[in-house]
Amino acid sequence: MRRLSSAKAKFLRTEHTPQMEFRIAETFQKSLENLTNQEQKIVKAKAFDIQLNISGNSNQFHRLDRAKDNNFWSVRVNSDIRIIAHKSGKSVMLTYVDHHDDAYKWAANRVIRKHPKTGAAQIIEVKESSKDTNIWGTSSATLAPDKLFAELDEEQLAAIGVPEEFVFHVQTCDESMFFELTEKLPAEASEKLIEYAAGGISEDDLVLPTPTSQDIELEDELGLNHPDARRRFALVSDEAGLHAALDFPWHKWTVFLHPEQKKFTELSYNGSARVSGSAGTGKTIVALHRAAYLHKQDPTKKILLCTFTKTLAAALQQKLEILLAKDPLALDKIDVFHLEGLASAHLKRNGQNPNIVSKTQLVNFLQRSAQSAEVTNYENGFLLSEWDNVIDDWGIETLQEYTDLSRLGRKSKLGINQRKDLWLIFEETKLLLKKRKLTTWSRIFRELNLAHDKVAQYDHVIVDEAQDISSAELSFLARHYGKKSNGLFFAGDIGQRIFRAPFSWSSLGVDVRGKSNILKVNYRTSQQIRAQADLLLPKKIKDGDNQAEDRSGTISIFRGELPRIILNDDEVSEAQIVSDWIEKQISEGIAPTEIGVFVRTEHQYKRALNAIKKSGNTGVVLNYKLDGDDSSINYGTMHLAKGLEFRSVAVIACDQDALPLHERMRLFTEKADIEEIERTERQLLYVACTRARESLLVTGVGAGSKYLYDLA
Ligand SMILES: Nc1ncnc2c1ncn2[C@@H]1O[C@H](COP(=O)(O)OP(=O)(O)OP(=O)(O)O)[C@@H](O)[C@H]1O
Numbered sequence: 267m268r269r270l271s272s273a274k275a276k277f278l279r280t281e282h283t284p285q286m287e288f289r290i291a292e293t294f295q296k297s298l299e300n301l302t303n304q305e306q307k308i309v310k311a312k313a314f315d316i317q318l319n320i321s322g323n324s325n326q327f328h329r330l331d332r333a334k335d336n337n338f339w340s341v342r343v344n345s346d347i348r349i350i351a352h353k354s355g356k357s358v359m360l361t362y363v364d365h366h367d368d369a370y371k372w373a374a375n376r377v378i379r380k381h382p383k384t385g386a387a388q389i390i391e392v393k394e395s396s397k398d399t400n401i402w403g404t405s406s407a408t409l410a411p412d413k414l415f416a417e418l419d420e421e422q423l424a425a426i427g428v429p430e431e432f433v434f435h436v437q438t439c440d441e442s443m444f445f446e447l448t449e450k451l452p453a454e455a456s457e458k459l460i461e462y463a464a465g466g467i468s469e470d471d472l473v474l475p476t477p478t479s480q481d482i483e484l485e486d487e488l489g490l491n492h493p494d495a496r497r498r499f500a501l502v503s504d505e506a507g508l509h510a511a512l513d514f515p516w517h518k519w520t521v522f523l524h525p526e527q528k529k530f531t532e533l534s535y536n537g538s539a540r541v542s543g544s545a546g547t548g549k550t551i552v553a554l555h556r557a558a559y560l561h562k563q564d565p566t567k568k569i570l571l572c573t574f575t576k577t578l579a580a581a582l583q584q585k586l587e588i589l590l591a592k593d594p595l596a597l598d599k600i601d602v603f604h605l606e607g608l609a610s611a612h613l614k615r616n617g618q619n620p621n622i623v624s625k626t627q628l629v630n631f632l633q634r635s636a637q638s639a640e641v642t643n644y645e646n647g648f649l650l651s652e653w654d655n656v657i658d659d660w661g662i663e664t665l666q667e668y669t670d671l672s673r674l675g676r677k678s679k680l681g682i683n684q685r686k687d688l689w690l691i692f693e694e695t696k697l698l699l700k701k702r703k704l705t706t707w708s709r710i711f712r713e714l715n716l717a718h719d720k721v722a723q724y725d726h727v728i729v730d731e732a733q734d735i736s737s738a739e740l741s742f743l744a745r746h747y748g749k750k751s752n753g754l755f756f757a758g759d760i761g762q763r764i765f766r767a768p769f770s771w772s773s774l775g776v777d778v779r780g781k782s783n784i785l786k787v788n789y790r791t792s793q794q795i796r797a798q799a800d801l802l803l804p805k806k807i808k809d810g811d812n813q814a815e816d817r818s819g820t821i822s823i824f825r826g827e828l829p830r831i832i833l834n835d836d837e838v839s840e841a842q843i844v845s846d847w848i849e850k851q852i853s854e855g856i857a858p859t860e861i862g863v864f865v866r867t868e869h870q871y872k873r874a875l876n877a878i879k880k881s882g883n884t885g886v887v888l889n890y891k892l893d894g895d896d897s898s899i900n901y902g903t904m905h906l907a908k909g910l911e912f913r914s915v916a917v918i919a920c921d922q923d924a925l926p927l928h929e930r931m932r933l934f935t936e937k938a939d940i941e942e943i944e945r946t947e948r949q950l951l952y953v954a955c956t957r958a959r960e961s962l963l964v965t966g967v968g969a970g971s972k973y974l975y976d977l978a
Contacts, residue, residue, distance in 0.1 A: 286320045289359035289490065290508070291352075292498045292522055293389060295515040297362050297372075305347055309363050310512045312343045316351070317508055320358055327351065330370065334392055335377040340369065352378055355487050359499060361389070380489035381452075383424040383474055387489035387499060388452045390429045412440050414463050418472065425474040426458040427451075427494060445793075445825040453823070454494040457787055460821040464797075467819065493525035509592035519551045520589050524787055531555040538744075538754040539781035540732065544800070544817050545956035546790030549757035550909065553730045554585050556755055560726045561596045567725035569600045570747075572608060574734055574765070577888070578909045579604040582730060601724075605739050609710050612722050623704040628653065628695075635694035641687045647933035649691060655767045657692045658708045659737050665689045708738035716746055725750060731909055732758035734765040741774045748775060760815055761803045764905060764950045767942065768810040779813065786819055790911055792826025795962045799829075799955040801976055802948050829955070829962035831978045833970040837873060840965050844877035844916050847963045848899065851914045856961075858883050862912035863901040864954045866927060870919040874901040877918065904954040915958035917951065918965045925951055925971035948973055 290313075298306055316326065327339040330350075338361075341349040348369040350362040362372045378389050415423070415436050423433050432451060436459065439447050444463065448456035461467045477485075485491065490499050500521040502508045510520040523531065530541045530552045541552050557571045571586065573579055583602040590596045603611070613620060623631075632649040636642055662668050669685050680688070699705065716722040727747045729735065735743075735756075747753045756778065760768070771778065788796050805818045830847070834840040844863070851861055863874045863885070871887070878885035878899050888902035888910070904917070926947035934940050951973050955962055966974055 285356060287357045287490075288317050288320055288502050288508075289357060289499050290502055290511045290521065291359055291361040291389065292500075292518065293362055294349075294360040295511060295518060295521075297364055298512065298515045301347070301363065306515075309343055309347060309349065312341065312349060313360060313512055314505070314508060316341065316349075316358070316360070317502065317505070327353070330373050332370075333373045334375060335373075335379075337378070338373045338376075340373070354378075357486075357488070357490060359490075378488065380487075381424075381427055381429065384427045384454070384492065384494060385477070385485065385489050386427060386452070386454065386492035386494035388427070388429055388495070389498070390431060391450070392431065413437065414439055414441065414444060415459065417469060418462075422469065422472040423455075426472050427455040428459075429455075449824070452494070453497060456823065457821055460793070460823070461786075461819055464819075464821060493528065496528065497522045497524055506590070506592040506596075510589055513591055514588050517588055519548065519789070523551070523555060524548065524785070526783070526785055526787075527552050527555070530783065530785075531559050533755075533781075534752060535781050536751055536753075537748060537781075538756065538776050538778050540756040540758070540778040541783060541785060542757075542759055542815050543785030544759055544761055544788065544796075544820050545953065546788040546796070546822075546911075547785035547820065548787070548789050549759065549785060550582070550585070550730050551789075552785070553728050553755070553757040554582070554589055557586065557600045557726075557728055558589055558596060560752065561599050565595065565599065567599070568723065570608070570724040570727045571600055571602045571730070572605055572727065573730040573909070574604055574739075575908070576604050576607065577906065578731055579607065581909055605711070605742075606707055608722065609707070609714055612714065612716060612719050613710075615719065615721060620710060621702075621704050622710075623699060623706055625650075627704070631695045631698045632691060635691045635698065639687075639690035639694055641691055644688065644691075645933040647930065649688075651933065652688065653692065653695070658706050659766075661708065661712045661738065662692075665693075668692075708736060711736075711738040711742040714742050726752050726755070728755045728757070730757045731762075732756035733760045733763040734758075736766055737769050737774060740771060740776060744774050744776050760807050760809050761817060762908070762949055762953050764908065764946055764953055770810045772811050779811070782813075784815060784817075786821065788820055788822040790959055791822055791956055792824055792958075792960055793822040794826050794828050795955065795958050795960075796820065796822045798962075798977060799952055802952045802955070802973060826960045829958075829964065829977075831964045831974055833974070834965060834967050837876075837967055840918065840967055841873070841877040841880050843965055844918055844963065845880035847916060847961075848878065848881035848883060851961060852881075852883070856913050858897055858899045860913040861899045861916075862888075862907065862910070862914070862957055863899060863916045863918060864904050864907050864957070865901070865917075865919045866904055866924040866950070868903060870924065871901065873919045877916075904950045907954050907957045911957050911959055913959045914961040914963075915955070916963040916965070917954045918963075920951070920964060920966035920971040920974055922966075922969045922971060924966075925973055951977070 298309060301309065326341050329336065330338045330340055337352050337354045339351045339353055341351055343349055346365050347363065348366050349360055350369050350373045352359045352361045362369060364372060375392055376389055377392055378387055381388050418437065420433050423436055428436055428451060435447060448459060458472060462472065489495050500511065502511060514520060527548050533539055541549055543549050553571060557569050560567060560569055571582055573582060579602055586600060586602060587597065629646050629650055632653060633646055636644065636649065656662065656671065660671065662671065665686065668689050669682055724747060727743060743754055754776065803817065806814045806816050808814045832843055834843060848861060852858065863878060865871065865874050875885045878901065884898040885901050886898040888900045888906045926944055930943055931940060934943065955964065964974060964977065
C-alpha cells in the first residue's frame with residue numbers, strides 16, 4: 267500500500283466537502299497578464315480543468331512546504347509554469363501564476379488572512395521586517411518630514427483595514443511615498459487613506475462600519491465573503507464566469523466590483539432607481555453587471571440596456587460581449603439599443619418608416635415661419651433651441667399650453683407677449699412639418715405605443731448616460747416600464763449633461779429619491795487628472811428636481827503625471843506642441859489607437875488633423891461603430907468623446923470664442939439662459955478631459971478659453 271504524504275492526505279480529507287467554492291484572486295489575473303499568449307492559453311486550460319474537477323483533482327496539488335501560509339499549494343501547468351492555489355475550508359482559489367521559481371517566491375512570503383477588525387480576507391506580503399525598516403527597504407522615518415497620517419492611531423487604521431504590518435509605514439508615510447504605499451495596501455484601506463489625505467473625511471469617519479445582517483450571514487472562516495474581500499477574491503460559480511475572468515484578464519471589472527457597485531448591481535426596488543458619480547466611477551460597469559445579474563436572477567425576463575447615441579450603444583454592446591462572452595443565451599435576452607434605434611426597430615416591424623426632419627430643414631422652416639409671421643427679432647439659434655427643448659420636447663400643441671408652461675428646463679422668463687409672438691412662428695413650423703409629412707423624434711417618443719409589440723416588451727430597462735435623456739424619451743420609458751418591479755434603472759452624472767436642458771423627472775412620474783446613490787471611486791483617471799478636471803465643476807450640482815448631488819470626496823486609485831495646459835501664440839505653435847506630445851506618448855509605448863484628440867466643433871477638425879499628421883501619424887474621425895483602423899489616432903468633437911476613454915487625451919483648440927462657443931452664446935440675452943449655456947460648455951470640457959486615463963494635454967490659442975484658467 268502506498269502511503270500518502272500527510273499534506274496530501276489532509277487535502278484529500280477536505281476535498282469532498284460538499285459545495286466547494288472556486289475563486290479567482292485579482293493577483294492571479296494580474297500575473298496571468300504578464301505571461302505570453304501561448305502560456306496564458308495553457309494556464310487557462312488548466313484553470314478550467316481545476317474548476318471542473320474541483321472535488322477530484324487532489325493529485326494536481328502540491329503543498330508548498332516552505333510558504334508562510336500552509337494553505338498555499340502549487341499546480342503544475344507545464345514543466346515551467348506553476349499556478350499557486352490557496353485552499354481553505356471549502357474554498358479553492360487561484361492566487362498567482364508564474365514561471366516555477368518566481369511562482370514559489372511569490373507564495374513564500376505571502377499569507378492570506380482575515381483582518382482582525384474588519385473581518386475581510388487580505389493577501390499580505392510578510393517580510394522579515396522590523397518596525398524601523400521600511401517595507402521597500404529604506405527607513406521611512408528619515409523620509410517622512412510631513413507625515414500624512416501621523417494623527418491616526420492604530421485602532422483607526424485597523425478599522426479601515428490597514429494590516430498590522432503596515433500600521434507603522436502608514437503612520438510615517440509622507441507625500442512622496444503615498445501612492446507607493448496605497449498600491450501595496452488592500453483597496454479598502456487605500457481608498458480611505460486617499461480620501462483622508464485629500465481632506466474628504468475626518469478622523470471620525472475612520473470607524474469600523476457596523477456589519478449588516480447579510481454580512482453576518484455570509485461570514486466565513488477566512489473572510490472571503492466580506493464585501494471588501496469580494497473585490498479581490500471573486501467567487502466564480504460557472505464556466506462562463508471563469509471565461510470572463512480569464513479571457514480578458516486586463517478587464518478587471520468583469521469580476522471585481524467595488525462593494526458600492528455590487529450593491530447597485532443587485533438593488534431591488536419598485537419603479538425607478540439611479541446610480542450617479544463623477545466621470546470614471548464605474549457607472550457603466552454597474553449598468554452592464556446589473557443587466558447580467560437580472561438575467562441570472564430570472565433568465566426568462568427580457569432586458570433592455572439603452573443609451574442615446576449609436577456610438578455609446580456600440581461601446582455598451584462591446585463591453586456586454588466581454589462580460590457575457592460565453593453566455594450566448596444571456597446575450598440573446600439582453601438587447602442593447604440607442605433609444606432612437608429602439609423606436610426605429612419597432613416602427614419598422616409595423617411597416618412604418620417615419621420621415622424625420624433634419625436640423626437644416628428645421629432651421630429653414632423656423633426662418634420661413636418667422637418671416638411669414640413677421641416676427642423677426644429672434645435669432646435662428648434661439649428659435650431652434652426653444653423648439654427643441656420646449657415646444658417639441660414637451661409636445662406643446664396650443665398657445666394656451668405654451669403660455670401656461672412653467673418654463674421647466676428653461677431658465678429665462680419669456681413674457682406673455684413674447685410667447686404669443688413666438689407661438690406664431692412655432693404654429694407655422696408645425697404646419698410646414700405636417701404638410702411635408704415630416705416628424706421629429708420627440709413626437710415619435712411621445713406617441714410611441716409598444717403595448718402590442720411583443721419584441722419590445724421588456725421587464726427591466728437600464729439606461730446609461732441618463733443625464734442627457736429628453737423629457738419625451740423619459741416619459742416614453744416611464745409609460746412603458748416605470749411601474750414594474752426593477753423596471754427602470756438609470757446610470758448617469760448630472761455634471762456631464764451636455765445635450766439637454768435639465769427638467770423635473772418627478773413631474774413625469776419618475777421618482778428616484780431615496781433610491782439613488784453616488785459612486786466615489788474613480789477607476790479610470792489618474793489622481794492628478796481627476797483632481798484638476800474636478801476644478802471645472804462645483805462640488806454640489808442640483809438636478810431638475812432640485813436634488814443636490816455631492817461630488818466631493820471622489821478619489822482615484824492611481825497616480826499619473828500632471829495634466830499640461832498650454833496657451834499658444836498661434837495655431838502653428840499649437841500644432842507643434844500637440845505633435846510633440848503625441849510623439850512622446852508613442853515613444854512611451856502608447857499605441858495610436860489609445861490616443862484621442864478632441865475639439866469643440868467639427869470646424870476645428872483641421873487643427874486636430876494637422877497636429878496628428880505633423881507627428882507622423884494618421885488620424886481617423888471617431889465613428890459610431892468604434893471600428894477605427896488599428897494604427898490611427900482617433901479625433902472628434904468633445905460631444906463624440908462622451909462615454910469613451912483613452913490612455914492619452916489632447917483637448918485642443920480651446921480658444922476664447924470656442925469655449926463657451928461664441929455662436930451659441932450670442933443667441934441669448936437673458937442672464938439665466940447664458941448661465942445655462944455656460945454650465946453645459948464647462949461640462950463639455952469636463953467630459954473631454956475626463957476621457958484621459960494617464961495623460962492629458964489641453965491647449966488653446968491666444969487668450970484661450972476662460973475655463974482653462976479654472977482648470978490650471
Ligand atoms: N470594479 C472595477 N474594477 C476595475 N476597473 C473598473 C471597475 N469599475 C470600473 N472600472 C473601469 O473604470 C473605467 C470607467 O468605468 P465606467 O466607464 O463604467 O465609468 P463611468 O462612471 O460610466 O464614466 P463616465 O461617466 O465618464 O462615462 C473603465 O475603464 C472601467 O473598466
